[in-house]
Amino acid sequence: MKYFKEYFDVDYVLGTILRKTETGYTNIIDGENCKGEEKVLRLRKLLDSEDIQIDRENSVCYSDSLSDMPLFNLVENRFLINNNKKLDNFKNLRWH
Secondary structure, three states, X not given: OOOXXXXXXXXXXXXXXXXXXXXXXXEEEOOOXXXXXXXXXXXXXXHHHOOOOOOOOOOEEEEOOHHHHHHHOOOOEEEEEOOOOOOOOOEEEOOO
């Protein structure tokens, strides 16, 4: 993940934080797992700190998991990736 911003045109990366040791990262989560409502809380905190408002009509959310429903609820343009569920107001995409 340390090279993510170097290879992709992104401003921020939000995710689950893993515990770090002197030799690297462990598989132990440090704090809350970044999923469901926690993901929305972290996003809102970032947006508030940058004084950014969500443009619900023009923003897009992509996810392969319905556990991201709290995030999906923030936007009008919703894409389920590689998921067989067919839901109203969602577009399904297949990425191989």
